[in-house]
Amino acid sequence: MQRTGVMIKKIVAIIPARGGSKGLPRKNIIDLAGKPLIAWTIEAALKSKYITKTIVSSDDEEILNFSKNYGADVIERPDNLASDTATSESVVDHTIDFLQCNGEEFDILVLLQPTSPLRTSIDIDSAFEIMFDNNSTAIISVFETDNKILKSFKYGVNGYIEGISNNKYPFMRRQDLPKTYMPNGAIYIVNIDAFRISRGFMTDRTSCYVMPITRSLDIDTELDLRSIERIIKIH
Numbered sequence: 001m002q003r004t005g006v007m008i009k010k011i012v013a014i015i016p017a018r019g020g021s022k023g024l025p026r027k028n029i030i031d032l033a034g035k036p037l038i039a040w041t042i043e044a045a046l047k048s049k050y051i052t053k054t055i056v057s058s059d060d061e062e063i064l065n066f067s068k069n070y071g072a073d074v075i076e077r078p079d080n081l082a083s084d085t086a087t088s089e090s091v092v093d094h095t096i097d098f099l100q101c102n103g104e105e106f107d108i109l110v111l112l113q114p115t116s117p118l119r120t121s122i123d124i125d126s127a128f129e130i131m132f133d134n135n136s137t138a139i140i141s142v143f144e145t146d147n148k149i150l151k152s153f154k155y156g157v158n159g160y161i162e163g164i165s166n167n168k169y170p171f172m173r174r175q176d177l178p179k180t181y182m183p184n185g186a187i188y189i190v191n192i193d194a195f196r197i198s199r200g201f202m203t204d205r206t207s208c209y210v211m212p213i214t215r216s217l218d219i220d221t222e223l224d225l226r227s228i229e230r231i232i233k234i235h
Helices: 037-047 061-069 088-101 121-134 147-151 192-198 222-234
Strands: 011-016 053-058 073-076 108-111 138-145 153-155 161-163 180-191 206-210
Touching: 011 037, 011 088, 037 053, 037 061, 037 121, 053 061, 053 088, 061 073, 073 088, 088 108, 108 121, 108 192, 121 138, 121 180, 121 206, 147 180, 180 192, 180 206
Parallel strands: 011 053, 011 108, 053 073, 138 206
Antiparallel strands: 108 180, 138 180, 153 161
16 A cells, blocks of 8 residues: 555565574464464564565574465575574675565565564554655664663763763753653664665664554563563453
8 A cells, every 4th residue: 555645665574583592492483372473473564554575584494384374475594694693684685685686676674573573563554654754764663761861971081971962961850851762673664775875774864663662572581472472362
């Protein structure tokens, strides 16, 4: 679907899901409320009215098979992109290069981590609409944090303390300080040309999509998994 006044864009969703996980073994396909964890993200991407193609990048045959069963296209990534040190940027590069070699060109990519199962298709589409409305080249999903951090000090290069942002904020009332945000890892959208230039998800025209803390939860441990499972059952 096209947003009124916005040129049609080809958008690819990339879901990175390597087989190894130290904190929670087989995390990406572990059962969450009756279906594998990765399925929650695949289904959200497929329901988006803006995403043209949904791809799971993995080194693991079982993850690739699960992903195909839930409707995603898949790309098998090489072993050097499946290690603990492999970056999301390198996985994105590999995916975009693979698509281009197969004659598929896209304008925008959205990286969706499978460990954020509470992020919905509405969140994804709302983030795209902020991007289109603001003429941004990138969007990062965030949640609002305590702005008290702006009252902090750090040691400067001269060996004396200075405000972490400036020397006014430490002495201002908290209610007069600007709001602060933390990335939640759920949604990273970037224009592909801008990604190639910046080598990352932060460009000179990046906006944010603010999500509630309740949908910003990330699964890294068994405790995280059970907490999110309880939230899903309540809703």
